[in-house]
Amino acid sequence: MTTTDVDTSVLTAASAKDQAFPVKNPYTGAVAFNVRPGGAAQLASSVRAAKTAFQTHLRTAAHQRAAWLTGAAAAMESVAADLVEMTIAHIGKPRKAAEMEVKRSVAFVRACATHLHSLKGEMVPVDMVPNGAGLFGFTRRIPYGVVAAVTPFNAPSNLLVQKLAPALIAGNAVVIKPCLEGTEIAQAIAKAFIAGGVPEGLVQVLPGDREEALGLAAHPDVDVVTLTGGTAAGDALARAAGAKRFIGELGGNSANIVLADADIEDAVKRIVPSSFEASGQQCISTQRIIVETSVFDEFLHRFIDAAKRLKVGDPTLPDTDLGPVVSSRAAARIIAMIDDARGRGCRVETCGELADCIIPPTIVIDPPVGTRLIKEEVFGPVVVVIRASDIDDAIRIANDCEFGLQGSCFTSSLANAMRMSEEINVGSLWINEASRFRLDNYPFGGVGRSGVGREGLPYAFEEYTQPKFTGIRLP
Missing domain, CATH: 3.40.605.10 (Aldehyde Dehydrogenase; Chain A, domain 1)
Known part of the structure; x- marks a missing residue:
């Protein structure tokens, strides 16, 4: 963070x-x-x-x-x-x-x-x-x-x-x-x-x-x-x-996994605010969304559509979802990470216009290995959506990161949920809830870096x- x-x-x-x-x-x-x-x-x-x-x-x-x-x-x-x-x-x-x-x-x-x-x-x-x-x-x-x-x-x-x-x-x-x-x-x-x-x-x-x-x-x-x-x-x-x-x-770089057996509508409903509210400036904000191939296109379409409906702008208004990031220096750092993704040929969906410290919801699709947004903590309203071939691949991608604060997985299978609990390397893991969800009566903290x-x-x-x-x- x-x-x-x-x-x-x-x-x-x-x-x-x-x-x-x-x-x-x-x-x-x-x-x-x-x-x-x-x-x-x-x-x-x-x-x-x-x-x-x-x-x-x-x-x-x-x-x-x-x-x-x-x-x-x-x-x-x-x-x-x-x-x-x-x-x-x-x-x-x-x-x-x-x-x-x-x-x-x-x-x-x-x-x-x-x-x-x-x-x-x-x-x-x-x-x-x-x-x-x-x-x-x-x-x-x-x-x-x-x-x-x-x-x-x-x-x-x-x-x-x-x-x-x-x-x-x-x-x-x-x-x-x-x-x-x-x-x-x-x-x-x-x-x-x-x-x-x-x-x-x-x-x-x-x-x-x-x-x-x-x-x-x-x-x-x-x-x-x-x-x-x-x-x-x-x-x-x-x-x-x-x-x-x-x-x-x-620091964190929270992975939210969406498996093929998940309720896609529910996953989108929960991951969108986890990604973008508070302008993504939470250590457990969703940063990497890892989606099984068979439901990737459906999830992505619904996710982009939902992100576009968020209200961006004046933080004093009661219905604003995203205000500015904390400073112009923070905005410049975040934009540099988005530009790094664009420079690597990534598809970038920006749900609004950049203006001073206002950065609208930004979605980077299937970034290649080495992209800063995969490895670093962005601490802004930017997520990457990564395709996984199966559950093994999803676990591998999620764990390929030095951070391990909090993550999540969406699935209808108890067996998959228990496997995620065993194999995802984080301090806390939510099943069928996004990574930014936190209560004050469970042990919260990270592993690794x-x-x-x-x-x-x-x-x-x-x-x-x-x-x-x-x-x-x-x-």
Whole structure:
């Protein structure tokens, strides 16, 4: 997942001069707000404040931490309308998608409060070895300390609270380093958490970009680094972090397989929004559609027809399906990948007109091996449709990729579904649902170059805690 398309060399210069960096509304081109990077001084003070707050509240009872998050959810709900408007203006997300994201974010914070009881320890049968006779042992899960959370632009509320809420309720303090476009949203959420009852110091926001993210990862008082972002960013942060806990939800190139026995109409209905809504700027957006030959032409015809019916344009309108991509730099990168496909002789169906940061739904048919759209993460409203001779070929094509975040398969056969579960190399797989579908109560995360660790309840609690063993010699 691409965390930001801002030119970091420009930002570094701005940081050095203590200048603000303008973030533009990607639809209107007007400056939405300015970010003043925190730099080394604010980084140090944020971590220091977080560590002090962690130590102060380390022994806070679980019911009190749950009450904090219940209050935080209520406070977020009270500013939900503001969060929606900022999401539209700052990243160009269409209104209905922005409203859905903020609503989901509030629900997730509440869910963390009610699921805290799932954070359990266990009895260890130490007397299973001779020297353990007469001894008693147990484990409990304890927080790490200070968590550095580096968050992306594409879901600035939801992907922030997916880290903040579990880490906080498990007993940690959190320093958030949002992407530039998500800075004001992160600050608004942090204020809501404090207004809801979370003690001062436990939630910090550090504005900035690469310099601040790497500095946080390397800071000796940061105990956990968690990132949702690109694989290259994950590599850089993991190197900077060194020997400390690293959680990364990284790049994706989701394959959606349509087998000959699938309900084609249903597959089209689900894969079209998975491909293009939010302008394809989700790590699990559909990017590769792999279709068995016998139903390829029918699927393609229906898919193109459905994509053409999507409404593209002004993200402030309630019926817009696709708004702009996040920036002109992002648009240029995506267009370059489309041009690479055209240069290789691919058939390209563009369902509308290009205009500044607006990229309409774009479909590339049967691209040859080596095409960038097959191997790289496009992070835009572009999909490739690839012909597979049979189920074996479909599995081979799906797995011929370094990413393995989430995928899907459409089939009416339980045997085919179980085979996909066994053989598709991803962290999570949906059958008869498209790859962008996600719930917050299953383990979400990738394999291979798509990252390490899992989000979702109760799995996220385990990521932000560690087991501590206590042994007792009974008198």
